[in-house]
Amino acid sequence: MSKIVHVIDVESGNLQSLRNAVEHLGYTVELIRTPEALINANPERLILPGVGNYGHFVNELFSRGFEQPVKDYISSGKPIMGICVGQQALFSGSSESPLSKGLNYLPFKMSRFNNDNDKPVPQIGWNSITQDSPLFYGLDPFKRYYFVHSYAMILSPETEAQLKQDGWSIAKAKYGDEEFVASLTKDNIFSTQFHPEKSGYAGLHVIDCFLKQTKDGPLPNYSETDIKNLQNDYSNNGLTRRIIACLDVRTNDQGDLVVTKGDQYDVREKSDGKDVRNLGKPVELAQKYYEQGADEITFLNITSFRDCPLKDTPMLDVLKLAARTIFVPLTVGGGIKDIVDTDGTKVPALEVASLYFRSGADKVSIGTDAVYAAENFYSSGGKCTGTTPIETISKAYGAQAVVISVDPKRVYVDDPANTKNRCIQTDFPDENGRTWCWYQCTIKGGRETRDLGVWELTQACEKLGAGEILLNCIDRDGSNAGYDLELINHVKDAVSIPVIASSGAGKPEDFEQGFKETGADACLGAGLFHRGDYTVKDVKDYLLAHGLKVRVDTK
Ligand code: 1PR
Numbered sequence: 332m333s334k335i336v337h338v339i340d341v342e343s344g345n346l347q348s349l350r351n352a353v354e355h356l357g358y359t360v361e362l363i364r365t366p367e368a369l370i371n372a373n374p375e376r377l378i379l380p381g382v383g384n385y386g387h388f389v390n391e392l393f394s395r396g397f398e399q400p401v402k403d404y405i406s407s408g409k410p411i412m413g414i415c416v417g418q419q420a421l422f423s424g425s426s427e428s429p430l431s432k433g434l435n436y437l438p439f440k441m442s443r444f445n446n447d448n449d450k451p452v453p454q455i456g457w458n459s460i461t462q463d464s465p466l467f468y469g470l471d472p473f474k475r476y477y478f479v480h481s482y483a484m485i486l487s488p489e490t491e492a493q494l495k496q497d498g499w500s501i502a503k504a505k506y507g508d509e510e511f512v513a514s515l516t517k518d519n520i521f522s523t524q525f526h527p528e529k530s531g532y533a534g535l536h537v538i539d540c541f542l543k544q545t546k547d548g549p550l551p552n553y554s555e556t557d558i559k560n561l562q563n564d565y566s567n568n569g570l571t572r573r574i575i576a577c578l579d580v581r582t583n584d585q586g587d588l589v590v591t592k593g594d595q596y597d598v599r600e601k602s603d604g605k606d607v608r609n610l611g612k613p614v615e616l617a618q619k620y621y622e623q624g625a626d627e628i629t630f631l632n633i634t635s636f637r638d639c640p641l642k643d644t645p646m647l648d649v650l651k652l653a654a655r656t657i658f659v660p661l662t663v664g665g666g667i668k669d670i671v672d673t674d675g676t677k678v679p680a681l682e683v684a685s686l687y688f689r690s691g692a693d694k695v696s697i698g699t700d701a702v703y704a705a706e707n708f709y710s711s712g713g714k715c716t717g718t719t720p721i722e723t724i725s726k727a728y729g730a731q732a733v734v735i736s737v738d739p740k741r742v743y744v745d746d747p748a749n750t751k752n753r754c755i756q757t758d759f760p761d762e763n764g765r766t767w768c769w770y771q772c773t774i775k776g777g778r779e780t781r782d783l784g785v786w787e788l789t790q791a792c793e794k795l796g797a798g799e800i801l802l803n804c805i806d807r808d809g810s811n812a813g814y815d816l817e818l819i820n821h822v823k824d825a826v827s828i829p830v831i832a833s834s835g836a837g838k839p840e841d842f843e844q845g846f847k848e849t850g851a852d853a854c855l856g857a858g859l860f861h862r863g864d865y866t867v868k869d870v871k872d873y874l875l876a877h878g879l880k881v882r883v884d885t886k
Contacts, residue, residue: 332375333375334357334358334359335358335359335360335361335374335375336353336358336359336360336361336374336376336377336378336542337360337361337362337363337369337372337374337376337377337378338350338353338360338361338362338363338377338378338380339362339363339369339377339378339379339380339392339397339401340362340363340364341364341381341388341391341392341395341397342364342391345382345688345689345691345692345693345728346362346380347651347654347688347689347690347691348526348528348529348654348658348691348693349378349380349414349528350362351528351654351655351656351658351691352527352528352534352535352538352658353378353528353538353542355535355655355656355658356535356538356539356542358542363377365395365396366395366396366397366399366400369397369400369401369404370400370403374404374409375409375410376409376410376412376541376542377401377404377409377410377411377412378411378412378413378414378417379401379411379412379413379414379417379420379522380413380414380415380416380417381413381414381415381416381417381419381420382415382416382728382729382732383416383727383728383729383732384416384427384428384726384729385416385419385420385424385425385427385428385431385433385441385482386425386427386428386430386431387428387726387727388416388417388420389420389428389431389432389433389434390428390431392420393432398434401434402434405436405519405520408518408519409519410519410521410541410544411519411520411521412521412522412523412538412541413520413521413522413523414522414523414526414527414528415479415480415523415524415525415526417522418512418514418515418522418523418524419433419441419482419483419484419524420433420434421433421434421436421437421515421520421522422434422435422436422437422438422439422440422441422484423435423437423438423439423440424440424441425440425441425442425482426440426441426442426443426482427441427443427481427482436520437484437494437497437499437515439484439490439493439494441482441483441484441485442482442483442485443481443482444481444482444483444485444506444507444509444511445507445509446827447507447508448507448508449823449827449850450506450507450568451568451827451828451829451830451852452481452827452828453479453480453481453730453731453798453828453829454478454479454480454481454483454506454568454570455478455479455731455798455799455829455852456477456478456479456570456571456573456626456829456852456853457475457476457477457478457530457570457571457573457626457882458475458476458478458504458505458506458513458525458563458569458570458571459472459473459474459475459476459504459562459563459569460472460476460502460503460504460513460514461502461503461504461505461510463503464500464501464502464503465500465547466502466547466550467500467502467514467516467521467546467547468514468516468521468537468540468541468545468546468547469536469537469539469540469545469548470502470514470537471533471536471550471551472550472562473550473551473553473557473558473561473562474530474533474561474884475530475533475571475882475883475884476504476513476523476525476526476527476530476533476534476537477525477526477529477530477531477534477659477660478504478506478513478524478525478526479526479660479693479731480524480731481730481731483506483509483511483512483524484511484512484524485509485510485511486503486510486511486512491503491510494512494515497517498517498518499515499516499517500515500516500517501513501514501515502514502515504524504525504569505563505565505569506568506569506570507568507569511524512524513525516546521541523537528658529658529659529660529693530658530659531621531658531659531882531884532658532884532885532886533884534658535658560875560883561883563880564880566880567846567879567880570852571626571880571881571882572842572846572853572854572874572879572880572881573626573627573831573852573853573854574624574625574626574627574842574853574854574855574856574867574870574871574881575625575626575627575628575629575831575853575854575855575856576616576617576620576625576627576628576629576855576856576857576860576867577628577629577630577631577833577855577856577857578590578613578616578617578628578629578630578631578857578861579591579592579593579598579631579633579857580613580630580631580632580633580646580649580665581598581607581632581633581634582634582645583606583607583609584606584607587609588612588613588645588646588649589607589609589610589611589612589613590609590610590611590612590613590616590861591607591608591609591610591633592608592610592809592857592858592861593608593808593809594808594809594810595777595805595806595808595809595810596738596776596777596805596808598633610861610862611861613630613649613653614649614652614653616861617630617653617657617661618653618656618657620860620867621656621657621658621659623866623867623868624867624868624871624881624882624883624884625659625867626659626660626853626882627659627660627661627662627853628653628657628659628660628661628662629661629662629663629664629696629801629855630646630649630650630653630661630662630663630664631663631664631665631696631736632646632663632664632665632666633665633776634665634776635665635666636665636666636699636774636775636776636778646663646665646687647686647687647690648690650663650687650690650691650692651690651691653691654690654691654692655691660693660694661691661692661693661694662692662693662694662695662696662734662801663687663692663694663695663696664695664696664697664698664734664736664801665696665698666683667680667683667684667687667695667696667697667700667720667724668680668683668697668699668700668720669683669720670683679720679723680697680700680720680723680724681720681723681724681727684720684724684728684732685727688728688732693732694731694732694733694734694798694799695724695732695733695734696734696735696736696801697720697721697724697733697734697735697736697797698735698736698737698738698774698776699774699775700719700720700721701721701735701736701737701788701792701797702772702773702774702781702783702788703774704719704720704721704791704792704795705772705783705787705788705791705792705795706781706783707719708791708794708795709783709787709791713794715794715795715796719795721733721735721792721795721796721797722795722796725795725796725797725798726796729798730796730797730798730828731798731799732798733796733797733798733799734797734798734799734800734801734831735788735789735792735797735799735800735801736801736803737772737785737788737789737800737801737802737803737822738772738773738774738776738777738803738805739770739771739772739773739784739785739802739803739804739805739818740770740771740773740777740780740805740806741757741768741769741770741771741804741806741815741818742768742769742770742771743760743761743763743765743767743768744765744767744768744769745765745767746767747767747769750769750784751782752769752771752782752783752784752786752787753769753784753786753787753821753825754767754768754769755767755768755769755817755821757817758817759817769784769786770784770785770786770818770821771783771784771785772784772785772788773805777805785802785818785821785822785825786821786822786824786825789822789825789826790825790826793826793827793828797828798828798829799828799829799830799831799852800822800826800828800829800830800831801831801833801855802818802819802822802830802831802832802833803833803834804818804833804834804835805834806834807834807835808834808835809834809857809858810834810835810837811835811836811837811838811858811859812835812837813835813836813837813840813841813844813845814832814833814834814835814836814841814844814845814849814851814854815834815835816844816845816848816849819832819845819849819850819851820849820850823849823850823851829852829853830850830851830852830853831851831852831853831854831855832845832849832851832853832854832855833854833855833857836854836855836856836857836859837858837859837864838859838864838865839865839869839870839872839873839874840873841854842854842856842870842873842874843873843874843877843879846874846879847879856870871883
């Protein structure tokens with residue numbers, strides 16, 4: 332069999348991760364950008380990947396003339412695999428884009444997950460497939476797969492019966508109380524709603540089975556203890572507790588790109604030299620955390636407000652190298668904004684983000700510019716202009732690709748009426764006994780404060796199209812004192828998109844507290860991992876022993 336795998340590329344999203352995964356398995360990827368190229372290539376294996384907006388994806392597919400050649404390819408009986416929106420495109424349509432039609436192999440439409448019981452939408456995280464039907468292509472009910480989507484083929488007993496009657500085998504997953512199609516197959520068609528290229532070893536195995544056409548095979552031999560630990564208990568809407576390792580990256584005084592870590596954002600040693608703390612090399616550390624079981628890796632270019640990101644290409648190289656061997660989602664932040672390059676060329680934020688996506692990032696995080704966008708949102712009476720980086724990137728790559736990184740500080744007030752920003756009453760009064768406080772947004776890595784609260788910021792950003800909040804806390808950063816639980820609960824109340832708790836984790840118990848005492852959708856750690864106090868696996872083992880499900884991925 333040929334070792335070439337053809338992948339349809341309608342320039343709708345990041346294909347670098349898929350290319351990396353397929354190449355990691357020993358194949359060569361050729362991208363197909365025109366219908367003629369598809370006909371001439373005469374592929375033996377074809378992958379149809381899609382991310383972002385349904386309408387954008389299928390409209391690109393149809394307007395570029397792919398409909399008939401793809402249908403002809405499918406009629407030829409050769410294997411095809413749809414991924415994420417590539418799976419959705421096999422259906423007739425989606426309520427996300429009611430005017431756009433799909434390939435119509437299945438006469439059903441995608442619909443949006445409901446927000447009932449505060450379930451965050453989009454679904455972002457690691458879910459399992461249910462065990463009530465025969466499985467295919469290496470799918471395993473005890474493994475976890477990375478899902479990131481707001482729309483899905485949501486199942487009712489009737490639609491499920493219809494699909495079966497039409498000859499489809501489906502693997503279901505459950506998000507909250509909604510069951511949806513996680514994967515399906517019939518004859519030569521196979522597809523997944525999750526991203527196998529971002530699902531660690533479990534996902535690589537699924538891609539490998541498709542490429543080798545291993546349609547069924549035995550499950551690994553799980554012991555009773557394995558099954559107890561690995562099976563989903565659906566206590567967290569079906570998702571495991573997501574652990575993120577974060578790497579703050581900057582150039583040190585010697586000009587090397589290093590991972591550093593601050594105390595309340597001060598990254599310089601307290602000793603005489605006041606050097607930038609050097610905790611290791613970005614790609615090496617990221618690889619280590621991936622192998623320890625990190626569910627996501629975040630890279631923050633913390634001095635990007637000074638450097639022009641296009642000049643600062645080492646971050647792009649970091650992404651490219653990391654994405655080659657790390658098969659979980661990668662987020663990059665710092666400097667995602669409209670910029671003027673060194674030669675005077677204006678580069679829109681969307682283009683800056685695209686460079687990162689093409690290098691292997693799955694999400695970009697926006698800090699400073701999100702504060703400006705929220706301020707403009709309120710000063711214009713709550714209007715979305717369609718021009719902010721949050722909006723342009725979200726429209727092109729989907730809300731799930733836009734994370735807002737928030738750098739707040741707690742501010743006490745005598746009376747909540749003294750500020751226009753939403754206050755909370757805290758259990759931790761200040762030295763003057765004041766119990767009212769709000770969380771003030773900062774920009775440029777905490778160097779400047781603004782008259783905007785996190786409540787207001789995060790609500791505006793959700794309206795502008797952000798898909799997730801990375802909630803730092805300057806007061807707790809590097810403190811090992813645990814997360815600011817009041818802050819997390821405050822932001823969870825403000826938005827319905829997922830919230831990542833960050834700053835202050837010093838031991839596994841802090842992660843447990845983060846998950847159990849707030850509705851945090853993920854918990855992030857930095858210093859405790861960099862110093863080697865604990866591994867990601869230590870944290871996960873602890874959580875598992877304390878009744879919280881985590882993803883366990885083995886080669
Ligand atoms: O404003 O869009 O250019 O983005 C700049 C990004 O850089 C923002 O995401 C901002 O949070 C980040 N940043 C800027 N300066 C610093 C700094 O530390 N001096 N780092 C910084 C933010 C916070 C977390 C840290 C957690 C967990 N660091 O990244 O990982 O606090 O730490 P811990 O577990 O050790 O307590 P823009």
